[in-house]
Amino acid sequence: EEPPLPTPGDPYGGDPPRHPGLKVNTLKPFNAEPPSELLAENFLTPNPLFFKRNHLPVPTVDPATYRLYVQGIRGRALSLSLQDLKSKFPKHKVTATVQCAGNRRAEMNALRNTNRLGWNIGAISTACWSGVRLRDVLVHAGYKQGDDGHVSFEGLDKDQNGTVYGASIPFEKAMDPKGDVLLAYEMNGEELPRDHGFPLRVVVPGIVGARNVKWLARISVGPEESQSHWQQKDYKGFSPAVTWDNVDFSKAPAIQEMPVQSAITEPSPNALVPPGELTVKGYAWSGGGRGVIRVDVSLDGGKSWHEAKLTGEAQSPGRAWAWKLWQLKACVPPGTKELNIVCKAVDTSYNEQPDSVGPIWNILGVLNNAWHRVHVSVGED
Amino acid sequence: EEPPLPTPGDPYGGDPPRHPGLKVNTLKPFNAEPPSELLAENFLTPNPLFFKRNHLPVPTVDPATYRLYVQGIRGRALSLSLQDLKSKFPKHKVTATVQCAGNRRAEMNALRNTNRLGWNIGAISTACWSGVRLRDVLVHAGYKQGDDGHVSFEGLDKDQNGTVYGASIPFEKAMDPKGDVLLAYEMNGEELPRDHGFPLRVVVPGIVGARNVKWLARISVGPEESQSHWQQKDYKGFSPAVTWDNVDFSKAPAIQEMPVQSAITEPSPNALVPPGELTVKGYAWSGGGRGVIRVDVSLDGGKSWHEAKLTGEAQSPGRAWAWKLWQLKACVPPGTKELNIVCKAVDTSYNEQPDSVGPIWNILGVLNNAWHRVHVSVGED
Ligand SMILES: [Mo]
Ligand SMILES: [Mo]
Numbered sequence: 001e002e003p004p005l006p007t008p009g010d011p012y013g014g015d016p017p018r019h020p021g022l023k024v025n026t027l028k029p030f031n032a033e034p035p036s037e038l039l040a041e042n043f044l045t046p047n048p049l050f051f052k053r054n055h056l057p058v059p060t061v062d063p064a065t066y067r068l069y070v071q072g073i074r075g076r077a078l079s080l081s082l083q084d085l086k087s088k089f090p091k092h093k094v095t096a097t098v099q100c101a102g103n104r105r106a107e108m109n110a111l112r113n114t115n116r117l118g119w120n121i122g123a124i125s126t127a128c129w130s131g132v133r134l135r136d137v138l139v140h141a142g143y144k145q146g147d148d149g150h151v152s153f154e155g156l157d158k159d160q161n162g163t164v165y166g167a168s169i170p171f172e173k174a175m176d177p178k179g180d181v182l183l184a185y186e187m188n189g190e191e192l193p194r195d196h197g198f199p200l201r202v203v204v205p206g207i208v209g210a211r212n213v214k215w216l217a218r219i220s221v222g223p224e225e226s227q228s229h230w231q232q233k234d235y236k237g238f239s240p241a242v243t244w245d246n247v248d249f250s251k252a253p254a255i256q257e258m259p260v261q262s263a264i265t266e267p268s269p270n271a272l273v274p275p276g277e278l279t280v281k282g283y284a285w286s287g288g289g290r291g292v293i294r295v296d297v298s299l300d301g302g303k304s305w306h307e308a309k310l311t312g313e314a315q316s317p318g319r320a321w322a323w324k325l326w327q328l329k330a331c332v333p334p335g336t337k338e339l340n341i342v343c344k345a346v347d348t349s350y351n352e353q354p355d356s357v358g359p360i361w362n363i364l365g366v367l368n369n370a371w372h373r374v375h376v377s378v379g380e381d
Numbered sequence: 382e383e384p385p386l387p388t389p390g391d392p393y394g395g396d397p398p399r400h401p402g403l404k405v406n407t408l409k410p411f412n413a414e415p416p417s418e419l420l421a422e423n424f425l426t427p428n429p430l431f432f433k434r435n436h437l438p439v440p441t442v443d444p445a446t447y448r449l450y451v452q453g454i455r456g457r458a459l460s461l462s463l464q465d466l467k468s469k470f471p472k473h474k475v476t477a478t479v480q481c482a483g484n485r486r487a488e489m490n491a492l493r494n495t496n497r498l499g500w501n502i503g504a505i506s507t508a509c510w511s512g513v514r515l516r517d518v519l520v521h522a523g524y525k526q527g528d529d530g531h532v533s534f535e536g537l538d539k540d541q542n543g544t545v546y547g548a549s550i551p552f553e554k555a556m557d558p559k560g561d562v563l564l565a566y567e568m569n570g571e572e573l574p575r576d577h578g579f580p581l582r583v584v585v586p587g588i589v590g591a592r593n594v595k596w597l598a599r600i601s602v603g604p605e606e607s608q609s610h611w612q613q614k615d616y617k618g619f620s621p622a623v624t625w626d627n628v629d630f631s632k633a634p635a636i637q638e639m640p641v642q643s644a645i646t647e648p649s650p651n652a653l654v655p656p657g658e659l660t661v662k663g664y665a666w667s668g669g670g671r672g673v674i675r676v677d678v679s680l681d682g683g684k685s686w687h688e689a690k691l692t693g694e695a696q697s698p699g700r701a702w703a704w705k706l707w708q709l710k711a712c713v714p715p716g717t718k719e720l721n722i723v724c725k726a727v728d729t730s731y732n733e734q735p736d737s738v739g740p741i742w743n744i745l746g747v748l749n750n751a752w753h754r755v756h757v758s759v760g761e762d
Contacts, residue, residue, distance in 0.1 A: 172698075294633075296620050346618065355740065359733075
């Protein structure tokens, strides 16, 4: 199929081409995830399949004239070209998983519709990012570890009123030598793709995707969080009792670290699986650099459990930024009619996932980390 | 009632007197918790009511001859008297909650008996601790931040074979200026009581009680964790599938940070409450300095939720070592026959508690942080 011709004046007319296998949630802005069954096939998600979560049109950036503006101390300001960034600061590599706060919202929508993007389990992916340390740039701008406050980021992506995407992270995370926050210009060894923030994006390991600002234009430091819509009026967690009539956004903290998460990527929901050996596969991750220490899998809806085998790259304690992939080989006895497959992960703080979606449902449909459940039938094809 | 006379040769004959209101789990060693309904009456738990978790007899220590041995770098060793500790290092205060890994084990035992101490919800308490920073002592002994490894502690409490209590924490936690690890000689402004480690104990904020070694005798630093039974063969979390026949203690990490927790202290289980206004009270806490941001309370077993009001001292981000107390005033409509009260807390990483005990049950009966449930009847007395 040919892509439709761009409509004249369409702000999304300049968006890049995308992999046709992606499951599209919205075209404009472009929001799409890889097919679930491909998600855990690679520890590093291939760039074309990496989930894409855009809030606005993809800006067209000329790398030759691109400048990053950094507010320095005492009113000074830095303007850094890509060449400045690549030559003045050491290059660092960090393998980190990025997860959208809305990952697995479809399960919340099925319960009570939030009228927001119905992400399945694929709003999460992993890459090896290369770039400069945010810490190094901030030190160059005169900042010292130990200060309070927040580091705010603005993107080059803007709506028709000129409002740009923005978000912030705690200054302490930005300056922590073990925080590994990058300004990345490469993704899995390639130039950063346009959908992922070309020519420069923030990668904040262990922190919700929304703070990993793409097409980075400006960095500032101050006592307050970003005043953007996305920091103040979105990406916060509420009790299931909170409605749009009584919500008070000032009462909930902006999501930064995310809770422990896992999902089943194989078999697919409602698949027909043969009796005999069954392979169950999936991913597991936790926020804040907390590593996944165990994944429990049940075939009977949570009554009995098996331990999955974990794979993944070795990571330092407290800096487990990347997911683990996992696998369980189980024997399905002949005569079994159906399986209710469930997974739950445990992280280094021994946090576990809640059993069910209802009690964590919220009006924004964020932070769904309930046990993931896949029902399959057993039989010969 | 008079306490029984000590049996000659009883290793527990030297144990101190205790508050008669404590709920005793075992007398020898002494393990006891405050009555649940008193637990959340004070932000700082009064010392006599603070839960007591002893693994061995309480040693009798002469403060005049007491010495703390600290293994320094390059084979050097320090021997510090109490006077040395109090005069050579600045005095610091930290308000921190201590929770036993076995808190709420009774609910696990009710499901499948672990044959271990049946703690109710009271193996958790909060105090303002004063003493010297472990970091300052380690720096004095020649250590520098940035090294790897573990800091091991040994107590003066020993069994009849001379085996002493021991545990360790990561070196990084010990040296972190924001880790607030203390060698405490005061508890809530009083001299450290004998049951709590007189004359000196470790307080490791955000970390399981078992690492807060009492009657501290010796500190050493090395590449390995403590080789003690309690570090290697206890205080670890396993899947519900693991049995005593197949357990491999090397496969699970020693518990350090604990998961988000909460419990209902009022009303009591099976109480009769009048219709009309009902007050529900409790505590909530999370490990690793993650603050509690919300407590959800349900009166219908988890179908609908209300937000409780939180109280507690202000704490710095990432250093929320103390619990929050919480309260909900609800209206019980006339005609209501019973209530299934449930609470669950949410921490700054938006981790939530799992719904049910079964899927987190484990042979050691540790880490029970399932929703706490209290069933009450409604009616006039
Ligand atoms: Mo997101
Ligand atoms: Mo404990």
